[in-house]
Amino acid sequence: MVLYSPGRTSSYPEEAVKEGLRFHYLGGGNEVGNVGCILEDATGTRLLLDYGLAPTDPPRYPNEAPKVTDCIITHSHIDHLGMAPWLASHHSTRLHGTALTGEIARPMWNDCYKVSRIEGYPLSWDKRDIDEAVDLWQAHGFDEKITFHNWKWRLLRAGHIPGAAMVNIETPTHRILFTGDFDTRDSGLVNGAEPVKCDILFIEGTYGGRSHPPKQHEQQRFLDRVTEVVGRGGTCLVPAFANGRTQDVLILLHKSGLNLNVHIDGMGKFLAKLYLEHPEYLRSSDDLEAALAWAKKVSSKSDRKKALDADVIITTSGMLDGGPSIWYVNRLRDNPENAILLTGYQARGSGGKKLLDQGKLPIFGTDTPIDLEVDQFTFSTHSGHDEIINFAQQCEAKHVVIYHADPVQARPPLVVALEAQGHTVHCPINGESYTIVD
Numbered sequence: 001m002v003l004y005s006p007g008r009t010s011s012y013p014e015e016a017v018k019e020g021l022r023f024h025y026l027g028g029g030n031e032v033g034n035v036g037c038i039l040e041d042a043t044g045t046r047l048l049l050d051y052g053l054a055p056t057d058p059p060r061y062p063n064e065a066p067k068v069t070d071c072i073i074t075h076s077h078i079d080h081l082g083m084a085p086w087l088a089s090h091h092s093t094r095l096h097g098t099a100l101t102g103e104i105a106r107p108m109w110n111d112c113y114k115v116s117r118i119e120g121y122p123l124s125w126d127k128r129d130i131d132e133a134v135d136l137w138q139a140h141g142f143d144e145k146i147t148f149h150n151w152k153w154r155l156l157r158a159g160h161i162p163g164a165a166m167v168n169i170e171t172p173t174h175r176i177l178f179t180g181d182f183d184t185r186d187s188g189l190v191n192g193a194e195p196v197k198c199d200i201l202f203i204e205g206t207y208g209g210r211s212h213p214p215k216q217h218e219q220q221r222f223l224d225r226v227t228e229v230v231g232r233g234g235t236c237l238v239p240a241f242a243n244g245r246t247q248d249v250l251i252l253l254h255k256s257g258l259n260l261n262v263h264i265d266g267m268g269k270f271l272a273k274l275y276l277e278h279p280e281y282l283r284s285s286d287d288l289e290a291a292l293a294w295a296k297k298v299s300s301k302s303d304r305k306k307a308l309d310a311d312v313i314i315t316t317s318g319m320l321d322g323g324p325s326i327w328y329v330n331r332l333r334d335n336p337e338n339a340i341l342l343t344g345y346q347a348r349g350s351g352g353k354k355l356l357d358q359g360k361l362p363i364f365g366t367d368t369p370i371d372l373e374v375d376q377f378t379f380s381t382h383s384g385h386d387e388i389i390n391f392a393q394q395c396e397a398k399h400v401v402i403y404h405a406d407p408v409q410a411r412p413p414l415v416v417a418l419e420a421q422g423h424t425v426h427c428p429i430n431g432e433s434y435t436i437v438d
């Protein structure tokens with residue numbers, strides 16, 4: 001099924017920009033994920049930043065992009081690059097990002113395609129379009145200076161996950177920083193993002209209004225829980241996102257020094273190997289390499305059966321939506337000594353959310369009661385409320401555009417705090433255009 005029907009034009013305005021900088025969110029302006037943002041100035045220079053889809057149930061897609069010659073992809077999460085194959089096949093758009101993001105892109109697109117087929121969700125691009133997108137990828141290192149018409153731009157470390165970048169753009173009128181998903185705090189995998197002086201700051205506000213618990217405190221709570229479950233003879237099932245969380249949790253367990261038998265399954269083990277091919281994007285490739293060598297990698301059916309006797313199993317899907325994690329739950333659920341330790345956000349409609357709210361999980365199409373202890377831990381690699389506010393202050397941004405934020409819960413507290421700090425705050429709505437002149 002084609003979502004963007006032939007002949008239908010984009011919501012993007014056809015009029016030229018008269019002065020200053022125009023920004024227009026195709027998606028992600030007033031929601032989390034699904035990001036696509038067009039920047040254009042009076043000289044007609046135009047860039048698209050990210051083009052993703054939100055892997056919710058059902059997925060959300062951004063508005064149709066107008067013709068763009070170049071798109072910068074901040075990082076390899078599907079909500080930032082899921083629609084790039086469409087751009088590649090329809091507009092032959094050059095895709096820019098770090099080398100690591102480019103390498104992870106293909107497995108992410110393959111997985112997205114596979115899920116859309118299994119779940120029966122429409123996707124406006126086809127498997128062949130992935131090849132075109134891969135061919136159109138242009139890799140750039142951090143701080144490499146790129147000239148694009150009369151603009152200059154560069155990628156800067158964003159924290160968050162390996163290879164994730166912020167985009168710093170200089171136009172004749174404005175200095176711009178676009179954070180992508182970012183975290184100023186170090187994680188096991190990556191060092192945190194650093195502020196850059198700018199006139200306009202586009203900042204993701206996922207955690208607006210929420211403060212993260214101190215990282216060490218949360219990590220200790222997790223390790224204590226693992227120790228307790230293993231001590232009583234149980235197995236901890238740790239559902240974790242493949243791209244970042246799996247490896248972060250693995251490093252944490254390895255560094256803890258606990259005597260554990262840890263098995264790792266799902267796409268996360270493959271992505272860990274890709275990370276190791278690009279050590280320049282890691283805080284410590286030695287830490288990841290050692291942790292990966294320490295864990296047992298599940299790569300066959302018999303490995304999977306053996307993993308049922310492990311102390312800890314780390315696997316996808318992180319939201320218990322299919323993948324090996326469901327296979328494991330189905331086999332571990334009869335022994336109440338086992339436990340499920342969730343390590344990430346559980347979206348509405350996800351298996352993990354149902355488990356938390358109703359104690360049930362859809363297993364092979366049937367809602368099944370799960371009588372295991374379930375715990376949730378905050379291992380987020382997005383900046384929390386305080387980090388967002390401090391970052392904007394250190395950037396000395398005149399204008400702050402809040403995006404990638406829930407407009408009801410997360411954005412209002414950010415607006416209050418940012419205005420109190422003296423910034424002019426913008427709250428974009430998808431499909432609307434805004435111009436900043438001063």
Ligand SMILES: [Zn+2]
Nearest residue numbers: 033077079181
């Ligand atoms: Zn995101």
Ligand SMILES: [Zn+2]
Nearest residue numbers: 075077160181
């Ligand atoms: Zn992300």
